[in-house]
Amino acid sequence: MALSTHTTSTGWDSVLKACNKVNEHILGFLLPSIHSAPPFFTQQPNPATEAIVIEQWTKLILSYARHRNLFYLRVEDAETGGDWDEVLRNDRINRRLPPAHLSSILAGMVAKNVASYEPAKQTRSVLLYWRLPEEWAEVLHQWASTTGQMNTIMTFYEITDPPVNSPLTNIPLPLLRKAITILAKSNRAQIIAIADGEGVRFFTPAK
Amino acid sequence: MSLKRFSQSIDGTIPIQALLYDDEELLGSQDNVGIYDGQQKSPRHQSGTAYITSHRLFYVDGPKPDSCSFSIDLSHVSRTDYYAGLFTSSPKVTLYLAGDVSSESNDEHAPSIWECQVCGNHNSPGFSPSAARICGLCGVPRDAADDSTEGSSAPHLSSSLPASGFAGPVQRSSKDPVPCPACTFLNHPSLRTCELCETDLPRRPSRRELQSAPVSRPHSPDNDEEGDPANMLIKVSFRKGGDKAIYGALKTSLNGKVWESKAATVDRGGGNRSVGISGILRTVENSVQERETSMHDALQDLEALMVKAKDMVNLAAELNYKLTAASSTNDEPEEATFIRSSLTQLGLHIDNAPVTQDMTKDERRWHEELARELAKVLQAGLMRDKGIVALDEVWGGWNRARGVALIPPATFLQVIPLLPQYTTPQVSTRKFVSGLTVLHTPPYSASAFSARLAGFLVMHGSRTTLEIALEMELDMEGSNEAGMSVSLCKEMVEDCEREGGVCRDDVGQCAIVGGGGVGVEVRWWPNLFVGYVWDGQSEEDD
Structure with missing residues (x-):
C-alpha cells in the first residue's frame, strides 16, 4: 500500500488532503480526506466508531447530493455505476461501499430525519433532504414571489420544469407536495384540482 | 419362496x-x-x-x-x-x-x-x-x-431341551396343519395368518401335544x-x-x-459343575474375581507409568544439579546450555521437589506455596520469552514440571489469583470475550496493549492480524520477546477494537478488485474517526 510507505511523521492525512486538492479540480467536488481512508468503507463492529462513520457518510452524501442536485439514493447505487460512483467508490485505494453498509447508513439517515424512505414501506431507496421540507417550502415561496407567480394557478410541471432553470428544477413530486403542504398550513399556498391533475396557487402572506 | x-x-x-x-x-x-x-x-x-x-x-x-x-x-x-x-x-x-x-x-x-x-x-x-x-x-x-x-x-425335558439350539426346530418341524378359527381351513404350520381369510392363526400347541398328534400331510x-x-x-x-x-x-x-x-x-x-445354590455362588464368585483381576491389571499399568515419570523428573533434577556444579567451576560448555534449555522446554526445569499437599496442612498456605512454585515455573520457562500465555498451556507446562504430583484444574484456578503477589513483573489474568483466559505481564494488559497497538499502527500504517502478531514485538525497543500466537493476537486486537482503539478495513468486503469475501484478511488501522473534523466540500462552496 503506497499510502503507508509514504506516511512519515507528518501523518497520513496531510497526504490525503493533498490528493483531494487535486481531485477537487478535476471533479469539482471536494471529497473529505476520510474518503481516502480504507476503513471508512467498512462497517465497524464497534458501535461508537460506526456512529462516527455513519455521521461522516451522511455529511458526505448530503453535500454531494446538494452539489450535483441529486434527490434519490438507492442501495443498488453501491453496486451499479451511476451518479453516485464518485462517492460510493474510491478507485485510488481500491475500495467501495458494500451495499449492506450503505443500507445501514441509509437507515441511520432516515432515523436522523435527513432522508425518508421513498416510496414508503421499503428500505432500498431514500429521498434525500439536503434541504429539509420546511426549507424547500421557503425556497418555493421565494421563487414564486420573485418570478411573479402570486395568485396564479400553476401546475406541478411548471414548477419542476420551468423554462428558466430554478432551484426547484427536477424537484421530486413527493418533496414538492410536502413543501406545498407546509405552505398551505400557513395559508401561503393552496392545492387546487385542475383538469390534468393538480395545481397550486401561492398567496402573499398576510402581514 | x-x-x-x-x-x-x-x-x-x-x-x-x-x-x-x-x-x-x-x-x-x-x-x-x-x-x-x-x-x-x-x-x-x-x-x-x-x-x-x-x-x-x-x-x-x-x-x-x-x-x-x-x-x-x-x-x-x-x-x-x-x-x-x-x-x-x-x-x-x-x-x-x-x-x-x-x-x-x-x-x-x-x-x-x-x-x-x-x-x-x-x-x-x-x-x-x-x-x-x-x-x-x-x-x-x-x-x-x-x-x-x-x-x-x-x-423328556432333560434329554431334549439343552440341545434345543439346533435340534429343537428340527424336532418341531412336524407337518401339522393348523385349522383357521374363522374358516376352518387347514393351514401350513409355518403360516401365521390364514391363507384364505387372513385371520390370525392361534399359536402352535405345545410340543408335547405335537408329538402325540398324528402326522398327516x-x-x-x-x-x-x-x-x-x-x-x-x-x-x-x-x-x-x-x-x-x-x-x-x-x-x-x-x-x-x-x-x-x-x-x-x-x-x-x-x-x-455342582448344580444348585453352590453352583450359583461359585459363578458369582468367579465373575467378581475376574473383574478384580482386570481392575488390578489396569491400575498396575498406571502405577508403572507414575514410577517412570518420577524417574524422569529425578533424572532431570540430577542433570540440572550436575550442570550447576560444573558451570560454577568453569564456563558453561555449549552442550550444557543445550541440555538445560531442552529441559526447560520439556517443562522439567524445577529446582526442588514439587510442593504437595501433605507438606503443608493449611489449605491457604498450600495455595500460597503453589503460587510461589508456579511463579518460578513461569519465569524460568513458560514466560521467559513470552509476555502472554494461554491458561491451558500454563496448566500443562506446570504439571509437566511437577512430574507425578499433578495439580487438578480446580486447584490451579484457585492458585491463579494469588499469582500477582509472587511475580515480578506482575503476572495477571485476563479473560477475553471468547472465554479464552491468559496470563500476561503488564505490557499485555488491555489498556497497555491498546496504547501500544495504536502507536504501532500509527508508526507503520495498517497491518493484518498476522503482521501484528509477527512484527509488533520485534518493534519494541530492547525487547527479546518472541511474537505471540496469531489467535491470541486476534483476540487482543478485537478487544482493542471493542474499546475503540483501532478500526478495521474489511478488504474482502470492500475492495473493488481482489475482494470476493472470504480468505482476504482484515487490515487494522488506528481509529481515524475519533476526532475527525469534516474537511470536504463546504456548503458555502455551492
Whole structure:
C-alpha cells in the first residue's frame, strides 16, 4: 500500500488532503480526506466508531447530493455505476461501499430525519433532504414571489420544469407536495384540482 | 419362496455391528452382491452388501436399506455350493436351506430381558438364540423353567431341551396343519395368518401335544414347493468379485457351528459343575474375581507409568544439579546450555521437589506455596520469552514440571489469583470475550496493549492480524520477546477494537478488485474517526 510507505511523521492525512486538492479540480467536488481512508468503507463492529462513520457518510452524501442536485439514493447505487460512483467508490485505494453498509447508513439517515424512505414501506431507496421540507417550502415561496407567480394557478410541471432553470428544477413530486403542504398550513399556498391533475396557487402572506 | 421363509427382515440403516448378538462375530463382507431366491433373481435384492458372521448371513440392500435388507440364520443351511462364474455370469455361492422356521423360534429372536425362573437372574438380551435359551447364571434352560412350572415330565425335558439350539426346530418341524378359527381351513404350520381369510392363526400347541398328534400331510399348497429341494435354496451372486473370501468365511462359519457348540458347552458344563445354590455362588464368585483381576491389571499399568515419570523428573533434577556444579567451576560448555534449555522446554526445569499437599496442612498456605512454585515455573520457562500465555498451556507446562504430583484444574484456578503477589513483573489474568483466559505481564494488559497497538499502527500504517502478531514485538525497543500466537493476537486486537482503539478495513468486503469475501484478511488501522473534523466540500462552496 503506497499510502503507508509514504506516511512519515507528518501523518497520513496531510497526504490525503493533498490528493483531494487535486481531485477537487478535476471533479469539482471536494471529497473529505476520510474518503481516502480504507476503513471508512467498512462497517465497524464497534458501535461508537460506526456512529462516527455513519455521521461522516451522511455529511458526505448530503453535500454531494446538494452539489450535483441529486434527490434519490438507492442501495443498488453501491453496486451499479451511476451518479453516485464518485462517492460510493474510491478507485485510488481500491475500495467501495458494500451495499449492506450503505443500507445501514441509509437507515441511520432516515432515523436522523435527513432522508425518508421513498416510496414508503421499503428500505432500498431514500429521498434525500439536503434541504429539509420546511426549507424547500421557503425556497418555493421565494421563487414564486420573485418570478411573479402570486395568485396564479400553476401546475406541478411548471414548477419542476420551468423554462428558466430554478432551484426547484427536477424537484421530486413527493418533496414538492410536502413543501406545498407546509405552505398551505400557513395559508401561503393552496392545492387546487385542475383538469390534468393538480395545481397550486401561492398567496402573499398576510402581514 | 425359500427366501421369504428363512429370512428375517432387518433395518439395514443400523450399522451391522449393532445388529450382532453379543456372542456373534463378523467374519467378512462384500458389496455389489445380488440375491437369487431359488433359481430366480429376487428383484428386490439386486444390489447390496453381504456380511457373513459366525451365526448369520446378512444382506443389506444398497438402494433401500430399511425395507429390503434381511438376515438368514446359518443354522438353516444344510450345504453350500460354489460356482466360479463363466464369461458374463458372475461367481455365485448357493446355500441349500433345510429345517423349519416355526413361529415359536421366531419369537425367541426378539431381544428381551427375561428372568430365570430358577435363580431369578435377569438375563440381558443380545445373545444369539441358542445362547439366549439358557440362563447365564445357573445354566437352567429358559423353556425348561416355563415347562416345569406347567408340570411336564422331567425326563423328556432333560434329554431334549439343552440341545434345543439346533435340534429343537428340527424336532418341531412336524407337518401339522393348523385349522383357521374363522374358516376352518387347514393351514401350513409355518403360516401365521390364514391363507384364505387372513385371520390370525392361534399359536402352535405345545410340543408335547405335537408329538402325540398324528402326522398327516399338510394341506397348504405352499408345502409342495417346500418339498422340492431345488427351490429350497438361495444364491448370492458376486457382481464385483470377492466371492472366494466370502465363501471361505461362510465355510468357516458353517464348520464352526457356533450356534450348536454354545448350547453343547453349556450342557456339558451343567453335567460337570455342582448344580444348585453352590453352583450359583461359585459363578458369582468367579465373575467378581475376574473383574478384580482386570481392575488390578489396569491400575498396575498406571502405577508403572507414575514410577517412570518420577524417574524422569529425578533424572532431570540430577542433570540440572550436575550442570550447576560444573558451570560454577568453569564456563558453561555449549552442550550444557543445550541440555538445560531442552529441559526447560520439556517443562522439567524445577529446582526442588514439587510442593504437595501433605507438606503443608493449611489449605491457604498450600495455595500460597503453589503460587510461589508456579511463579518460578513461569519465569524460568513458560514466560521467559513470552509476555502472554494461554491458561491451558500454563496448566500443562506446570504439571509437566511437577512430574507425578499433578495439580487438578480446580486447584490451579484457585492458585491463579494469588499469582500477582509472587511475580515480578506482575503476572495477571485476563479473560477475553471468547472465554479464552491468559496470563500476561503488564505490557499485555488491555489498556497497555491498546496504547501500544495504536502507536504501532500509527508508526507503520495498517497491518493484518498476522503482521501484528509477527512484527509488533520485534518493534519494541530492547525487547527479546518472541511474537505471540496469531489467535491470541486476534483476540487482543478485537478487544482493542471493542474499546475503540483501532478500526478495521474489511478488504474482502470492500475492495473493488481482489475482494470476493472470504480468505482476504482484515487490515487494522488506528481509529481515524475519533476526532475527525469534516474537511470536504463546504456548503458555502455551492
